[in-house]
Structure formats: C-alpha cells, structure tokens
Amino acid sequence: MIMRLFGLYAIYQDQEFELVEHSESRWKIPGDTEYWLLTDNPGAAALGFGEVRPGRYKKRVPPEELSFAFRKDTHATYKGLEFKADPMKDGQVELFVPNTPEMWELFRGREIENYDRSLNIVKIPLAEIEAFTQVWKPLKSWMDYISSKKKLGAAKGRPLHSKGVFMRPWFTTEQLAPDTWVISEYRHWEETHCYLLTGKTRSLLIDTGLGICNILDTVTALTDKHVTAVATHVHWDHIGGHRHFPEFYAHRAELPWLQGSFSRTPEQVREMVLRNCDLPPDFHVENYRVFQGAPARLLEDGDIIDLGGRQVEVFHTPGHSPGHMCFFERARGYLFTGDLIYQGTLFSSYPSTDPAAYLASVERVAALPVNRVFPGHHSLDIQSEILVRIRDAFRSLAARGLLHHGGGQFDYGDFDIWI
Numbered sequence: 148m149i150m151r152l153f154g155l156y157a158i159y160q161d162q163e164f165e166l167v168e169h170s171e172s173r174w175k176i177p178g179d180t181e182y183w184l185l186t187d188n189p190g191a192a193a194l195g196f197g198e199v200r201p202g203r204y205k206k207r208v209p210p211e212e213l214s215f216a217f218r219k220d221t222h223a224t225y226k227g228l229e230f231k232a233d234p235m236k237d238g239q240v241e242l243f244v245p246n247t248p249e250m251w252e253l254f255r256g257r258e259i260e261n262y263d264r265s266l267n268i269v270k271i272p273l274a275e276i277e278a279f280t281q282v283w284k285p286l287k288s289w290m291d292y293i294s295s296k297k298k299l300g301a302a303k304g305r306p307l308h309s310k311g312v313f314m315r316p317w318f319t320t321e322q323l324a325p326d327t328w329v330i331s332e333y334r335h336w337e338e339t340h341c342y343l344l345t346g347k348t349r350s351l352l353i354d355t356g357l358g359i360c361n362i363l364d365t366v367t368a369l370t371d372k373h374v375t376a377v378a379t380h381v382h383w384d385h386i387g388g389h390r391h392f393p394e395f396y397a398h399r400a401e402l403p404w405l406q407g408s409f410s411r412t413p414e415q416v417r418e419m420v421l422r423n424c425d426l427p428p429d430f431h432v433e434n435y436r437v438f439q440g441a442p443a444r445l446l447e448d449g450d451i452i453d454l455g456g457r458q459v460e461v462f463h464t465p466g467h468s469p470g471h472m473c474f475f476e477r478a479r480g481y482l483f484t485g486d487l488i489y490q491g492t493l494f495s496s497y498p499s500t501d502p503a504a505y506l507a508s509v510e511r512v513a514a515l516p517v518n519r520v521f522p523g524h525h526s527l528d529i530q531s532e533i534l535v536r537i538r539d540a541f542r543s544l545a546a547r548g549l550l551h552h553g554g555g556q557f558d559y560g561d562f563d564i565w566i
C-alpha cells in the first residue's frame with residue numbers, strides 16, 4: 148500500500164537514497180538495492196525523523212554513514228549550493244542526526260526544543276554549516292557530494308505525488324467490527340488514531356485527532372447517534388476535534404490543561420501541527436488553537452461508560468500524562484490504549500510524565516483479558532502480547548534502577564522507551 152508523500156533523501160556510500168514507501172519506511176538506492184529502514188515510527192522515519200540505527204536495516208548500514216536526511220520540498224541557497232531548508236525558519240537547515248551522546252554534545256543548543264530533540268532534529272543556520280563540516284565527517288561527505296553535483300534540486304527525491312501517486316483523503320476510516328471504526332490521520336507524521344464505538348443509544352469517540360480537518364463530517368457519516376467524545380489524554384494531538392463535540396469527558400488530573408495551562412506555547416504547537424505534514428490546501432495554521440473547554444463529566448478509574456448494550460470501562464493509567472486513561476470493552480476484550488501502548492517510541496521523559504506510574508499502569512493493562520489492542524498512534528497491526536512485553540521492559544528498567552527521568556532510551560525492537 149503506497150501511502151504517499153514527501154520525497155526524502157539520504158546519502159550512503161555516495162549513493163542517493165530515496166524514500167519509496169511511506170507506510171513501510173522503505174528506502175532504496177534508485178533502481179537498485181532496497182533498504183528497509185526498520186524504525187519504531189514508520190511515519191516519522193519516512194519523514195526523516197526516524198533514527199537511523201545500527202541493526203535496523205535488512206542490510207546493515209553504519210549509522211554514521213547514513214545519518215541524516217533533508218526534506219526536499221523547500222530550497223535555500225548558500226555559496227552557490229542549493230540546500231533544502233526548513234520551511235518554518237528560513238535560512239536554517241534541518242539535520243536529522245544520529246541519536247548518540249556524541250552527536251548531542253556536538254550539536255548542543257542547536258535542538259529547537261526538547262520535543263524536536265526527541266526526534267533527532269537540529270537546526271543550523273546555513274552560514275554555520277561549514278564549521279560543522281569540520282567536526283562531523285558525514286556532513287563533510289555530504290557537502291562534498293552535493294558540491295560535486297552542484298545542484299540538489301535536480302536530485303531524485305521529488306515528492307511522490309509528482310509521480311502520480313494520488314493523495315489519500317485526510318481521514319482514513321476502517322471498520323473494525325459492525326459497530327466500531329478507526330479513523331486515522333496518516334497524512335501527518337503522528338499517525339493518530341481515533342475510535343468510534345456505537346451502542347444502541349449513543350456513540351463514543353475515543354480521541355478526536357489533530358484538529359487539522361473536521362472529524363465531525365467523518366463521524367456523522369458513520370453514526371446518526373449522539374456522540375460523546377473522550378480523550379485518552381489531553382495532549383493536543385488527541386483533542387484536536389473536541390470543539391465539534393460539546394459533550395466530552397475528561398479525567399480530573401488533566402483539567403488544568405483543558406483550562407489553558409498546557410506547557411507548550413501556541414507557536415510550538417503550531418510548529419508541531421505543520422511539521423512534515425501533508426496539509427490540506429484550505430488549512431490555515433494561524434487559526435489553529437489547542438482546544439480548551441469544560442468537560443460534561445469527570446471520569447474516575449472504574450467508571451463505566453454505557454453506550455446501550457455496550458459498556459466501556461475506564462482505567463486511569465497515568466505515566467505518559469497525569470490523567471491518561473485506557474478504555475476497556477470487557478465483553479469483547481478490546482483495549483484502547485492511547486499513548487500508553489503502541490508500536491513506536493513510548494514517552495515518559497517529559498516533565499509531566501511519571502515513569503514509575505507508567506510501570507504501574509502497564510502492569511494493570513497487561514493483567515487484563517485483552518483480545519485486541521487499539522493504539523493511539525502508528526501501526527494497527529499490533530497484538531495483545533505487546534502488553535506483556537512492554538510491562539516486562541518497564542519491570543526490567545525498574546529492576547536496573549533506571550525508571551526515572553533521564554534514565555535513558557531503550558530499544559526493544561518494535562517499541563522504545565524514553566524516560
């Protein structure tokens with residue numbers, strides 16, 4: 148399944164790689180060998196944010212040699228060379244660097260903010276690029292390479308849609324059961340999933356997405372029942388569509404965020420909204436607001452949301468955020484896990500996270516009789532056994548005394564834990 152979208156670009160042994168399939172994070176040398184970038188976060192990797200790490204390729208590639216990629220969709224010029232530059236900050240180049248202590252030492256202070264650092268991005272003014280080539284050999288190789296090519300703009304990483312790959316609609320809807328749907332936003336690197344559950348009397352929308360397009364239109368096409376919204380947690384990427392649902396529920400611990408005390412500035416959120424996203428043409432980021440409002444009901448651990456012949460249990464699962472909740476439909480063994488459980492990087496590293504609480508939460512959900520896990524992001528091809536693996540990973544980190552902020556970043560194959 149070809150999903151789209153940006154032409155992306157990397158250099159390995161003087162050869163140009165091109166992203167060929169967003170959904171699979173597949174890279175290849177044009178016309179030749181394919182490399183699979185096996186990363187925790189296919190969407191992010193495809194957009195150049197993924198770590199390039201040893202052992203994650205079908206063919207092993209030394210990470211220091213294939214270590215960054217540039218977006219191809221904007222241009223800048225420096226000393227006659229054409230660069231790809233960040234569209235948000237003119238004159239700065241985004242580098243996607245290996246996530247190693249040495250790199251962060253080298254680029255200290257160049258990360259825009261913690262969020263971007265977590266995605267391995269640094270930004271460097273064009274005027275300073277040359278200085279960095281002295282100390283980071285791959286950058287020098289790359290500079291030499293593009294110098295020899297003279298012009299990067301002619302490189303092969305054209306946006307895929309220019310090759311006739313059709314754009315998908317903003318929301319992708321898949322039916323999971325006769326009365327259950329997942330509504331996904333694959334055109335944004337977050338790859339957020341929202342779940343619509345319909346009972347005999349009403350419907351429940353678990354998470355409302357990024358708020359870039361109107362999810363209400365999609366929801367009303369699937370149900371004519373009254374819809375209550377509930378977020379697994381009130382990070383911006385899960386409450387974007389809340390404004391369309393006057394009746395929404397939330398956990399008490401996240402009320403302050405709903406009242407405007409979320410730690411990110413509107414500018415920071417807008418940058419995350421825009422970042423490497425295939426935006427619809429009629430979207431205007433200057434109008435984007437992080438949702439604020441008063442919930443119709445405060446949920447507690449153990450509460451039941453009754454949809455009429457269909458009951459959803461509330462599990463307060465703090466860790467990723469103070470009021471994070473998982474929703475469990477016991478009759479079917481469906482567990483909606485938000486950002487507590489998914490394939491990708493699990494974050495318990497922000498100040499508002501709590502690694503010890505995260506462990507306690509995964510202990511709880513791993514003990515449930517779960518048939519299917521429905522995550523908040525990324526791959527839907529996820530089995531319930533991941534609950535036990537994530538629990539065991541957290542247990543072992545606790546046993547090693549690492550379960551505290553700054554404990555490190557730990558790779559378990561299809562998921563990572565950053566604490």
Ligand SMILES: [Zn+2]
Pocket residue numbers: 382384385486523524
């Ligand atoms: Zn999220």
